[in-house]
Amino acid sequence: MSQESGGKAKAKINLNRVSMPKQAADTRRQTFGEVALGYSAEDAAREAARCIECKARNCVAGCPVAIDIPEFIAAVKSGDLAGASRVIKRTNALPGICGRVCPQESQCEAVCTLAKKKAPVAIGRLERYVADWELGHHPAPEAPASPPTGRKVAVVGSGPAGLTCAAELARLGHAVTIFESLHVAGGVLMYGIPEFRLPKSIVQAEINYVKSLGVIIELDAVIGKTLTIDELLADGFDAVFVGTGAGLPLFLNIENENACGVYSANEFLSRVNLMKAYRFPEVDTPLKVGKEVAVIGGGNVAMDAARCAVRLGASVTVVYRRGREEMPARIEEIENAEEEGIAFLFLTNPIKFDINDQKWVSGMVCQKMALGEPDASGRRRPVPVEGSEFTLAIDMAIVALGTRPNPLIARSTPDLAFASRGTVVADEATGLTRKKAVWAGGDIVTGSATVISAMGAGKTAARDIDRYLASL
Amino acid sequence: MFPIVATEELVPRVRLYRIHAPRVARKAAAGQFVILRVDAHGERIPLTIADWDAAEGTVSVVFMEVGTTTTRLARLKPGDVIADLCGPLGNPTEVENFGTVCLMAGGFATATIMPIARAMKAAGNRVIIVVGARNKDLLFWRDRLAENSDELIITTDDGSAGRKGVVTEPVKEKLERGERIDRVIAIGPSIMMKFSSLTTKPFGVKTIVSMNPIMVDGTGMCGCCRVSVAGQTRFACVDGPEFDAHAIDWDNFMARQRTYIDEEKRSLEICRCPTA
Numbered sequence: 057m058s059q060e061s062g063g064k065a066k067a068k069i070n071l072n073r074v075s076m077p078k079q080a081a082d083t084r085r086q087t088f089g090e091v092a093l094g095y096s097a098e099d100a101a102r103e104a105a106r107c108i109e110c111k112a113r114n115c116v117a118g119c120p121v122a123i124d125i126p127e128f129i130a131a132v133k134s135g136d137l138a139g140a141s142r143v144i145k146r147t148n149a150l151p152g153i154c155g156r157v158c159p160q161e162s163q164c165e166a167v168c169t170l171a172k173k174k175a176p177v178a179i180g181r182l183e184r185y186v187a188d189w190e191l192g193h194h195p196a197p198e199a200p201a202s203p204p205t206g207r208k209v210a211v212v213g214s215g216p217a218g219l220t221c222a223a224e225l226a227r228l229g230h231a232v233t234i235f236e237s238l239h240v241a242g243g244v245l246m247y248g249i250p251e252f253r254l255p256k257s258i259v260q261a262e263i264n265y266v267k268s269l270g271v272i273i274e275l276d277a278v279i280g281k282t283l284t285i286d287e288l289l290a291d292g293f294d295a296v297f298v299g300t301g302a303g304l305p306l307f308l309n310i311e312n313e314n315a316c317g318v319y320s321a322n323e324f325l326s327r328v329n330l331m332k333a334y335r336f337p338e339v340d341t342p343l344k345v346g347k348e349v350a351v352i353g354g355g356n357v358a359m360d361a362a363r364c365a366v367r368l369g370a371s372v373t374v375v376y377r378r379g380r381e382e383m384p385a386r387i388e389e390i391e392n393a394e395e396e397g398i399a400f401l402f403l404t405n406p407i408k409f410d411i412n413d414q415k416w417v418s419g420m421v422c423q424k425m426a427l428g429e430p431d432a433s434g435r436r437r438p439v440p441v442e443g444s445e446f447t448l449a450i451d452m453a454i455v456a457l458g459t460r461p462n463p464l465i466a467r468s469t470p471d472l473a474f475a476s477r478g479t480v481v482a483d484e485a486t487g488l489t490r491k492k493a494v495w496a497g498g499d500i501v502t503g504s505a506t507v508i509s510a511m512g513a514g515k516t517a518a519r520d521i522d523r524y525l526a527s528l
Numbered sequence: 529m530f531p532i533v534a535t536e537e538l539v540p541r542v543r544l545y546r547i548h549a550p551r552v553a554r555k556a557a558a559g560q561f562v563i564l565r566v567d568a569h570g571e572r573i574p575l576t577i578a579d580w581d582a583a584e585g586t587v588s589v590v591f592m593e594v595g596t597t598t599t600r601l602a603r604l605k606p607g608d609v610i611a612d613l614c615g616p617l618g619n620p621t622e623v624e625n626f627g628t629v630c631l632m633a634g635g636f637a638t639a640t641i642m643p644i645a646r647a648m649k650a651a652g653n654r655v656i657i658v659v660g661a662r663n664k665d666l667l668f669w670r671d672r673l674a675e676n677s678d679e680l681i682i683t684t685d686d687g688s689a690g691r692k693g694v695v696t697e698p699v700k701e702k703l704e705r706g707e708r709i710d711r712v713i714a715i716g717p718s719i720m721m722k723f724s725s726l727t728t729k730p731f732g733v734k735t736i737v738s739m740n741p742i743m744v745d746g747t748g749m750c751g752c753c754r755v756s757v758a759g760q761t762r763f764a765c766v767d768g769p770e771f772d773a774h775a776i777d778w779d780n781f782m783a784r785q786r787t788y789i790d791e792e793k794r795s796l797e798i799c800r801c802p803t804a
């Protein structure tokens with residue numbers, strides 16, 4: 057202890073974080089119930105006590121929405137959970153979501169003073185604890201009501217970026233309407249991230265909190281089809297925030313990719329998460345799950361798809377063209393996947409699908425890869441190994457290669473500027489696009505990124521929209 | 529929530545519903561579709577917009593009772609509501625003065641070609657409509673079809689009305705006779721569209737079909753509806769639903785349509801159960 061803490065009299069700082077209980081791998085493979093079970097009151101008190109409330113406050117700067125972390129943890133320490141929630145909700149309307157899905161290891165926790173010594177304070181787990189305490193029937197803190205400004209803002213898309221932007225603008229007294237194309241709000245929080253990582257009841261409870269701030273959500277409204285951005289501006293909205301994400305799936309473009317049994321991760325996850333196809337025929341949306349499933353890709357979406365397929369009874373292999381170290385998925389999720397019995401084939405790239413006489417996928421021909429020189433992303437570029445082809449026998453494949461922005465906004469708003477990959481050009485510091493009175497943020501600007509970076513972008517844009525509205 | 533304003537049984541098991549959806553009605557154009565979800569446990573299904581009335585704020589869809597969702601839908605009455613309806617989705621039919629346009633319809637697509645026929649007439653085309661049904665009892669809207677075409681040909685499989693045979697035969701005869709047709713639009717069951725395509729291909733007549741793949745979101749998010757067109761993967765919901773019939777990989781398309789046949793049967797058995 058004395059050596060780890062630098063030999064000084066800091067023995068009272070516990071350098072080991074309190075672990076969070078989770079369901080055992082063999083039981084959780086059978087259920088869509090949440091894997092991580094959350095802190096008990098005692099766990100939370102012990103973990104909160106580790107925060108030294110240092111002057112550096114690096115954690116706040118490490119949080120894309122700048123939650124006053126030491127202040128909320130101090131409230132947890134003193135047992136004032138309502139106070140802790142009030143502090144969090146000053147800057148973040150969705151803590152139950154962020155506490156679960158943020159990659160804290162590369163954000164707030166990465167820069168925690170304790171991280172230099174050993175384990176950083178488990179900020180995400182504490183945030184989650186406070187949010188769950190509140191959602192367990194303690195009333196949400198009332199937001200300080202700003203006087204109505206008489207200004208109207210349309211928010212396109214109800215994912216993390218749109219929800220955050222809307223909540224922030226509503227707090228500032230603007231009348232906000234969110235337009236959502238699907239039949240439920242939440243975007244990727246509902247259709248993408250599975251129940252076992254992010255319970256949908258929590259997403260809906262936090263969306264209800266956003267509504268309680270005065271935000272109106274209109275479902276089944278496809279902007280670009282039902283209405284256009286220009287029509288929103290003509291219909292009396294003073295500003296528009298576009299947070300439509302990156303929902304267009306990429307495919308491998310290899311032979312027989314349109315065979316039956318080959319799914320995009322978006323389709324597979326939408327059927328499972330949004331349409332609850334795992335409860336078929338109690339619900340009407342069907343899903344076919346093979347016995348031998350290949351998931352192609354190495355990101356969080358690939359892990360989510362693989363872990364859903366396991367829960368539907370499949371034997372799953374993740375096929376990734378780089379190595380384990382290069383995987384973009386969170387380490388925690390890779391470990392969860394491994395614990396659940398998912399196999400990994402690294403440095404492996406599919407080159408075609410085989411099909412049977414029913415036109416169903418029956419195999420995936422792959423090629424081994426070797427790592428070459430670093431590419432533009434800084435990761436070493438995989439290069440094919442000659443003569444290394446082999447066939448994986450499968451009866452289902454899920455392609456999780458990433459996504460691009462949906463073309464509907466581009467096609468219906470020709471005067472919005474787009475970059476080469478279909479992303480909207482927006483100022484990084486403000487979210488303002490090249491089109492008057494239109495802001496954008498989240499995956500539609502960055503390409504597929506994280507929930508919290510989308511929320512940060514929503515918040516940034518809201519501040520700039522507020523300045524703009526004040527100038528009208 | 530989207531209230532049903534009126535229902536009409538066109539022929540047994542085929543119904544037309546007029547649904548209050550003002551925003552969709554304001555934007556609808558020939559060839560587009562909507563995605564609807566009947567209730568909280570429902571799936572999302574695509575249905576072509578058969579008609580619309582912007583002033584009244586309604587859109588009409590036609591469906592045949594074939595599976596769980598259409599059976600649930602068929603139980604609803606005027607005044608009942610549909611949980612979700614979004615649209616108009618997909619690209620409108622390309623309408624211009626082509627010269628002579630031949631519209632081929634199979635089954636209840638008779639209703640969905642009506643707005644296309646009207647638009648083609650309005651654009652100055654000579655419109656030939658060829659409608660096929662199994663027998664005379666499955667034919668409807670003969671007066672409206674006549675009103676919106678310059679020439680109307682009806683075929684039935686059993687010869688009980690019009691000429692005996694399938695829709696492709698009169699079209700083939702016309703082309704063989706050297707009659708000028710500048711564009712064919714075929715809408716109906718996949719097998720009918722495939723054979724329509726095979727009929728016109730040797731004559732080089734541009735032929736458009738309205739693809740009816742399985743869809744989930746209908747907004748380009750998932751690729752469930754993907755179709756191989758001229759060797760390229762296209763999403764029917766955002767790139768279509770109308771494509772050049774001669775460029776489609778029909779075998780792949782029809783195999784994909786059968787993906788959930790077993791599940792659909794299982795689901796329907798439960799749905800038909802009297803306690804449902």
